[in-house]
Amino acid sequence: MAMIETINLTKRYGDLVALNSLNLAVNEGDCFGFIGPNGAGKTTTIKILATLLKPSSGQAMINGLTVGYQNRLIRPLIGYVPDFMGAYEDMVVAEYLEFFASCYGIFGEQRKRVVADVLELTDLGYKATAEVNSLSRGMQQRLSIARVLLHDPKALLMDEPASGLDPRARIEIRELLKELKRMGKTIIISSHILKELAELCNVVGIIERGELIFSGSVRDAMQRVRMGKTLSVRLADRTKEAAALLQRTPGVARIAVVDSDHGPQINVTLDDAAPGDPSDFPSRLVNAGFRVTHFAEEQVDLETVFMRLTRGLVQ
Numbered sequence: 001m002a003m004i005e006t007i008n009l010t011k012r013y014g015d016l017v018a019l020n021s022l023n024l025a026v027n028e029g030d031c032f033g034f035i036g037p038n039g040a041g042k043t044t045t046i047k048i049l050a051t052l053l054k055p056s057s058g059q060a061m062i063n064g065l066t067v068g069y070q071n072r073l074i075r076p077l078i079g080y081v082p083d084f085m086g087a088y089e090d091m092v093v094a095e096y097l098e099f100f101a102s103c104y105g106i107f108g109e110q111r112k113r114v115v116a117d118v119l120e121l122t123d124l125g126y127k128a129t130a131e132v133n134s135l136s137r138g139m140q141q142r143l144s145i146a147r148v149l150l151h152d153p154k155a156l157l158m159d160e161p162a163s164g165l166d167p168r169a170r171i172e173i174r175e176l177l178k179e180l181k182r183m184g185k186t187i188i189i190s191s192h193i194l195k196e197l198a199e200l201c202n203v204v205g206i207i208e209r210g211e212l213i214f215s216g217s218v219r220d221a222m223q224r225v226r227m228g229k230t231l232s233v234r235l236a237d238r239t240k241e242a243a244a245l246l247q248r249t250p251g252v253a254r255i256a257v258v259d260s261d262h263g264p265q266i267n268v269t270l271d272d273a274a275p276g277d278p279s280d281f282p283s284r285l286v287n288a289g290f291r292v293t294h295f296a297e298e299q300v301d302l303e304t305v306f307m308r309l310t311r312g313l314v315q
């Protein structure tokens with residue numbers, strides 16, 4: 001059974017359809033990267049799962065419990081981290097966590113232990129007596145994560161947790177999320193920092209205009225957009241002549257001469273069943289009298305997947 005599941009989940013705001021029959025499943029222990037343009041429906045989905053919004057139709061379930069009908073049973077199972085945390089003025093870090101621990105029904109010595117544990121896990125122990133409003137953006141995000149860990153939830157719902165952070169703070173948040181993943185937490189995380197999602201997540205979902213257009217492993221996503229192997233070739237001169245030679249080479253599906261930062265470049269797309277070794281191409285060109293300055297196979301990453309599977313459309 002999936003830890004998090006939606007079935008034909010739909011959310012409308014008047015004539016605007018924010019989510020359109022969304023179907024996704026996140027298994028226990030998965031780290032699910034939720035990707036999409038601004039306005040695609042990521043935040044709406046996460047807020048519904050966090051029991052903060054009611055769906056217009058369809059179902060959302062956490063550990064088999066239905067959002068909207070069993071919210072009181074769902075809330076102890078989840079931790080919701082928004083992209084920007086709210087804080088009470090003049091509260092210090094330890095007081096902030098103790099307040100929320102009491103809201104979760106944690107009291108006495110147990111509360112002190114739990115607060116100390118989450119401060120250690122998030123590396124905020126040395127800031128226990130600092131005012132929350134004095135913390136940097138990165139430390140506030142770590143405190144927001146510490147807050148939702150107080151009751152040891154099974155699932156974490158994170159909406160752009162690295163938004164607006166400097167590089168060091170992003171690295172610290174990424175390492176913290178890796179530790180939570182090792183602890184077996186089920187995580188949904190939306191982010192625009194696709195490289196970091198590729199490092200963190202074992203599955204991804206790509207959403208556009210409220211519709212899920214892909215859900216699966218990162219490897220499957222990359223395989224879906226890879227239409228044959230693509231090579232890039234640059235030469236000292238005679239680029240068009242070299243392109244004509246390569247076009248006549250067995251296994252070549254398509255040739256394109258494009259401008260790159262380093263001058264004219266030949267992009268060579270091979271058939272999936274192309275014979276031979278692509279590393280033969282430089283020697284073929286050299287033997288024909290061409291001077292090769294660059295030869296490489298295109299590396300497909302999560303950013304490439306996103307750009308090819310979406311069309312940049314927003315609501």
